[in-house]
Amino acid sequence: MSATADGGTDSSGPANRLGFKKGMVVQELGWDQDSDDQLRIAIEDVIDADMVDGDYGNVVEAVVLWWRSDDGDLVDGLFDSITDLVGGGVIWLLTPKVGRPNAIDPADIAEAAPIAGLALTTTAAVSADWVATKLVAPKTVG
16 A cells, blocks of 8 residues: 555555445454564554454454464354454455465355355455455345
8 A cells, every 4th residue: 555645545555445444443353473564554544543452342343354274263263253343344354375374275264154154255365475355244134
């Protein structure tokens, strides 16, 4: 993401493409030293705030979940990420790209999502090493 002459940010950057907007409350889970700091900074620039952690204790509009093959059971991780998510919120599951260390097989994501009560909607490359998968709670008839 790059700054523009008027002090704003480049609307074509990955954080904008993922649907983040100024003022959103975004929770980050699973951060580790291998997480993409440029993407993290881009998200925080777009929302104009720091992302909150798992101890936030209030509802959030989106969750950024960094997940690797050695992080344990993906279904459990997805259940944990839903805890503070507001109705209609989204989870962006960030996993290493196929071929990178600790990559997640896309079939494993497709299998885990419905077990956790989520639907897989889109996948986008967001950096050299990470891919983002958008997960949402299925709409209910009411």
